Amino acid sequence: MPRTKIPDLIWLRPQPNDRRPRFSREQITAAALKVAATEGFHAVTMKRIAQELDCSTMALYYYVRTKADIVALMHDAILAELLLPQLPANWRQAVCAIARRTRDVLLCHPWSIASFHDAQFGPNAMRHVEQSLAALDPLKLRRKDKLTLWAIVDAYVFGSAVRTAASLARMAASKHNPALLADAKAFTRQQLATGQFPRLASFEPAGPLQDQFAPTRKAAQHRTAALAAQFEKGLHAILDGLVVSMHLR
Amino acid sequence: MPRTKIPDLIWLRPQPNDRRPRFSREQITAAALKVAATEGFHAVTMKRIAQELDCSTMALYYYVRTKADIVALMHDAILAELLLPQLPANWRQAVCAIARRTRDVLLCHPWSIASFHDAQFGPNAMRHVEQSLAALDPLKLRRKDKLTLWAIVDAYVFGSAVRTAASLARMAASKHNPALLADAKAFTRQQLATGQFPRLASFEPAGPLQDQFAPTRKAAQHRTAALAAQFEKGLHAILDGLVVSMHLR
DNA sequence: CAATTATTCGTACATCATACGAACAAGCAA
DNA sequence: TTGCTTGTTCGTATGATGTACGAATAATTG
Numbered sequence: 438m439p440r441t442k443i444p445d446l447i448w449l450r451p452q453p454n455d456r457r458p459r460f461s462r463e464q465i466t467a468a469a470l471k472v473a474a475t476e477g478f479h480a481v482t483m484k485r486i487a488q489e490l491d492c493s494t495m496a497l498y499y500y501v502r503t504k505a506d507i508v509a510l511m512h513d514a515i516l517a518e519l520l521l522p523q524l525p526a527n528w529r530q531a532v533c534a535i536a537r538r539t540r541d542v543l544l545c546h547p548w549s550i551a552s553f554h555d556a557q558f559g560p561n562a563m564r565h566v567e568q569s570l571a572a573l574d575p576l577k578l579r580r581k582d583k584l585t586l587w588a589i590v591d592a593y594v595f596g597s598a599v600r601t602a603a604s605l606a607r608m609a610a611s612k613h614n615p616a617l618l619a620d621a622k623a624f625t626r627q628q629l630a631t632g633q634f635p636r637l638a639s640f641e642p643a644g645p646l647q648d649q650f651a652p653t654r655k656a657a658q659h660r661t662a663a664l665a666a667q668f669e670k671g672l673h674a675i676l677d678g679l680v681v682s683m684h685l686r
Numbered sequence: 687m688p689r690t691k692i693p694d695l696i697w698l699r700p701q702p703n704d705r706r707p708r709f710s711r712e713q714i715t716a717a718a719l720k721v722a723a724t725e726g727f728h729a730v731t732m733k734r735i736a737q738e739l740d741c742s743t744m745a746l747y748y749y750v751r752t753k754a755d756i757v758a759l760m761h762d763a764i765l766a767e768l769l770l771p772q773l774p775a776n777w778r779q780a781v782c783a784i785a786r787r788t789r790d791v792l793l794c795h796p797w798s799i800a801s802f803h804d805a806q807f808g809p810n811a812m813r814h815v816e817q818s819l820a821a822l823d824p825l826k827l828r829r830k831d832k833l834t835l836w837a838i839v840d841a842y843v844f845g846s847a848v849r850t851a852a853s854l855a856r857m858a859a860s861k862h863n864p865a866l867l868a869d870a871k872a873f874t875r876q877q878l879a880t881g882q883f884p885r886l887a888s889f890e891p892a893g894p895l896q897d898q899f900a901p902t903r904k905a906a907q908h909r910t911a912a913l914a915a916q917f918e919k920g921l922h923a924i925l926d927g928l929v930v931s932m933h934l935r
Numbered sequence: 936c937a938a939t940t941a942t943t944c945g946t947a948c949a950t951c952a953t954a955c956g957a958a959c960a961a962g963c964a965a
Numbered sequence: 966t967t968g969c970t971t972g973t974t975c976g977t978a979t980g981a982t983g984t985a986c987g988a989a990t991a992a993t994t995g
Contacts, residue, residue, distance in 0.1 A: 446869040449876070459942075483983065493944045495984080504983065551803035554852065558870070563877055563886060570885040580889060588849070589842075589920035596845020600837070603803065621807070628812055636819040637812060640829060671838035671924070674931050678923030708973080731951065742975045744953080753952065 447506040448559055458500070460490060465500055466510040473511065478548030481507075509557045515549055516561035518542045524572055529676060531572035536594045536672055543598040550602050576685060586679055593675055601664045608657050611650035618650045709739060714749055715759040722760065727797030730756075758806045764798055765810035767791045773821055778925060780821035785843045785921055792847040799851050825934060835928055842924055850913045857906050860899035867899045 468489040472481050483504055487494045501507055519539055524531040543550055556562075569591070573583045611618035629638045679685065717738040721730050732753055736743045750756055768788050773780040792799055805811075818840070822832045860867035878887045928934065 445866060446873055448873050449869055482981085484981090495945080496943050498984070499942060553848070554800035554855075556852075560877060563883055567883045567886050574885075580885075584889075585916050585919065588916055589846075589923065592845035592849050592920060593838075593842045593924070594845070595848060596841035596843070597838075599802070599844060599848065600841050603805075606804075628809060634812055634816045636823075636829075637816050640833075667834050667837055670834065670931065671841060674838065674927030675842070675920070675924050676927070677930055678925070678927030681926055682919065682923050732953085733951080744976080745974050747953070748973060 445502070446557065447502065447509055448557075450502075459492065459496075460500055462500060462510055464490065465497065465507065466514050469507050469511050470514060473546070473548045478552060481511075481548075483507075505555070508552060509559060512549060512553070512556045513559035513561045515542055515546050516559065516565055518545075519565045520561070520568055524568065526575070528573055528575045532569075532590060532676065533672060535569055535572060536590060539591075539594050540598050540601075540668060543595070544602055544605070547602045547606060550599050578683065578685070582683060586683065589679065590672075590675060593671060597668050597671065601668070604664065605661070607650060608660065611652075612657075618652075621650055708741065708745075709749055711749060711759060713739065714746065714756065715763050718756050718760050719763060722795070722797050727801060730760075730797075732756075754804070757801060758808060761798060761802070761805045762808035762810045764791060764795050765808065765814055767794075768814045769810070769817055773817065775824070777822055777824045781818075781839060781925065782921060784818055784821060785839060788840075788843050789847050789850075789917060792844070793851055793854070796851045796855060799848050827932065827934070831932060835932065838928065839921075839924060842920060846917050846920065850917070853913065854910070856899060857909065861906075870899055 465486065469481055469486050472485050472489060476485075483497055484494045486507065487497055490497075497507075501510075519535070519542055521534055521538060525534055566587070569587045570583060573586065576583065576586075578586070611621070628634060629641065632638075714735065718730055718735050721734050721738060725734075732743045732746055735756065736746055739746075746756075750759075768784070768791055770783055770787060774783055815836070818836045819832060822835065825832065825835075827835070860870070877883060878890065881887075
């Protein structure tokens with residue numbers, strides 16, 4: 438009869454290291470990340486990870502309780518990338534630095550965005566929040582308000598990343614699947630022809646709809662840059678607004 | 687030999703209505719939404735939808751090419767809920783109204799947030815964007831800037847909803863699975879004990895970490911209200927900031 | 936060397952989306 | 966009526982997936 442229940446949370450379970458573990462969690466995580474990076478998140482299966490590590494599928498279950506554990510480890514691994522080696526002293530610069538880094542990392546791992554819904558709160562998530570709060574150290578604010586400030590900026594950064602990632606994914610998809618691009622254009626044209634969308638129609642051609650599917654390499658780069666500029670613009674607007682409403686300086 | 691290729695996009699394919707179709711797309715969508723609402727998105731399987739409609743699994747494939755089509759229809763259906771019957775004349779009030787409605791609807795359908803990554807751009811998505819642009823009609827801005835303004839607000843609204851939904855989901859989960867709550871607390875305690883997180887630790891007890899898992903009904907309501915207030919605060923901060931940076935009034 | 940037990944892995948099963956083609960039924964033509 | 970065409974339904978089969986179970990293997994210990 439087990440005296441202590443084995444916890445569900447992977448963070449609470451020690452790695453097996455008593456004798457001769459063939460793999461570490463880091464290795465398994467790295468393998469999974471590699472598959473996700475090269476073949477997409479949908480290709481991350483227990484079988485595929487095992488293949489990457491040259492072991493049987495079931496061997497993984499000695500190190501991990503479920504596949505969700507592996508996904509949690511993957512998320513935690515990319516959250517580690519969010520951490521800045523050091524923070525600018527100026528709070529606003531620090532917040533911007535963290536925000537930019539967050540965006541960059543999320544866009545580097547688009548799969549993560551799609552699977553963040555059930556992400557567990559791991560060690561690196563905590564480090565990230567801690568660092569974000571550290572950025573606000575110079576501010577004379579109640580702790581609670583610092584948390585609010587962070588949450589608001591985080592919501593924007595995350596939402597931005599989600600939308601941008603979706604946009605980039607559509608561009609990539611239309612590159613690999615021209616039929617889809619043609620269909621999308623046909624649909625857009627058909628809808629605009631109904632006259633229900635005067636404002637959207639006023640953008641054509643090269644409006645927000647057609648633009649999502651960047652036809653040329655050049656157009657794609659241009660759109661990527663525009664999205665980055667938009668992100669900056671919004672970030673500064675939010676911070677400006679918060680400076681006023683929270684009486685900061 | 688077919689003269690015209692059947693398009694992949696469901697929006698481009700007419701419903702079968704020539705003879706005696708047993709179902710409409712609306713019915714199928716409604717059935718899927720019902721399952722999602724009552725049993726969660728994971729329960730939305732072709733089999734389960736068919737069961738709801740009292741037909742065989744495969745009958746659905748006459749109306750729909752893939753399950754992704756059904757998900758697209760589901761998304762489009764909830765996007766319809768975003769549309770306001772009428773907009774306030776004041777642009778700022780209009781934007782706020784749309785933002786609030788968007789948040790409300792997304793939080794009513796948490797599953798949608800988790801599956802938005804590959805959502806297709808359907809008719810109601812277009813209507814929503816069109817209405818959002820209509821809200822900005824009173825503004826003297828270049829069309830392109832209106833789009834930017836909308837995108838920034840949208841990013842915040844969406845990101846907020848994602849984070850809030852995750853928070854609410856954690857609360858719900860901890861209600862149904864007390865073991866998970868205990869594990870999470872244990873993990874948090876253990877991490878804080880390392881001393882690596884002075885700022886997070888300064889919040890305990892009842893900090894951002896413990897708070898995510900609302901123990902009581904009262905605490906949950908309180909947290910829900912706090913999240914709503916936070917949303918409003920951020921929304922106004924963004925708009926204030928944009929008013930300045932885009933020289934609006 | 937024998938016993939223990941940490942680690943690996945083969946097999947089996949349930950669940951899912953969906954391809955395929957047969958079965959069925961409604962309308963039309965003779 | 967009878968038979969043909971074609972729109973609609975559904976049964977069966979297949980391949981992918983996560984993972985439970987327990988046997989097989991091998992390292993360590995006594």
